[in-house]
Amino acid sequence: MLLFPAIDLYEGKAVRLFKGRYDEMTVYSEDPGSIGEDFARCGASHIHIVDLEGAKEGTTPNFETVLDIQRRSGCFCEIGGGIRSMEVVRRYLDAGIDRVILGTAAVTDRDFLQEALAEYGERVAVGVDIRDGCVSIRGWTQDSGLDAFAFCQEMQELGVKTLIVTDISKDGAMKGTNRSLYRELAASFDLQITASGGVSAMEDVQALAEMDLYGAIIGKAYYIGAIDLKEAVALAE
Numbered sequence: 001m002l003l004f005p006a007i008d009l010y011e012g013k014a015v016r017l018f019k020g021r022y023d024e025m026t027v028y029s030e031d032p033g034s035i036g037e038d039f040a041r042c043g044a045s046h047i048h049i050v051d052l053e054g055a056k057e058g059t060t061p062n063f064e065t066v067l068d069i070q071r072r073s074g075c076f077c078e079i080g081g082g083i084r085s086m087e088v089v090r091r092y093l094d095a096g097i098d099r100v101i102l103g104t105a106a107v108t109d110r111d112f113l114q115e116a117l118a119e120y121g122e123r124v125a126v127g128v129d130i131r132d133g134c135v136s137i138r139g140w141t142q143d144s145g146l147d148a149f150a151f152c153q154e155m156q157e158l159g160v161k162t163l164i165v166t167d168i169s170k171d172g173a174m175k176g177t178n179r180s181l182y183r184e185l186a187a188s189f190d191l192q193i194t195a196s197g198g199v200s201a202m203e204d205v206q207a208l209a210e211m212d213l214y215g216a217i218i219g220k221a222y223y224i225g226a227i228d229l230k231e232a233v234a235l236a237e
Contacts, residue, residue: 001208002215003236004048004078004194005039005222005229007032007069009062015052016220020129020136020168022052028223032065036073042229046076048164048196048217054082055103056138060091067095080127080164084109089116093123101164103127104137106155107144117159125162126155130181136168149188156189162214163189166196177204177216186211205232 007014010025014032018024029035039047049069051062059082070077079092080101092100099122106113106126116124128148129136135146152163165185167178177198185193192214199205200221208216216236221227 001213001236002046003233004046004215004217005044006048006217006219007035008050008052009065010052012065033068033072036069040073040075043233049079051081058082058084099123099125101125101127107137122161126160127164129166129168131168152189156191162192164194164196179207183211200226205235209236
C-alpha cells in the first residue's frame, strides 16, 4: 500500500481543517515546500495535495505552491480542489503534476469527466467525499444527494481507475479511520482505492494495508506527531 502524506493549501500556507470546516482551520506552515521535502526525507514517494481555496471557488490560486512542492520533494504529486474544466486539468498535467483529482466536477459534469478520462486516462482520479452515506461536493459544503456506493459503481463503469474516498466525519478528528467502509469498498469494486480521513495511529495504517488497498492518506496525524511518518511508510510497504 502506498502512503500519501497530505498537504492542504490555503493562501499559500499548509493548513488542516477539522471535519472539513473552513472556520476550524489550523495553519501548520507558511512554507509548504519544506513539508514536501520532509515527506521525502521520511521515505514517502507520493504526496496528496488539496487546494482548499480552489475547492470552494473552482480556481487555482495555489498553482505555483503546488509546483514548488513537487519540485522540492521530487515525489509523485496528485492535486485536488477546484478542478472543474479541461483548462485546469491541462494546466496541472502539462506542468508535470502526476495526477489530478476531480471531485465536484465528477458529480456535476459527466461530459467533462469523460473528456478528461479520454485525454489523460489514469492521470485522472475521482475524489469521493462521503457524509452520512452520500457524496458531498463544493469543498464539503453541499450534499449532492447521491448514494456513495452507487456513485462509485458509476465511476467504475465510466473507466475511472483511482478513487480517493474520504469519510468526512473522520477527517481531522484523530479518532481512527472508517475501516468497515474501506473493507466494503475493496470487496465491492475493482478500483485503486485510497483511504482518506481519520488515519490517526499506526494501527490504522496496518489495518488498511492488510486490506490490500492501493493507498492511504495521512494528514493531521503527521502534523501533530501522532504518527512517525518514516515508520508508517515502512509499515505500509
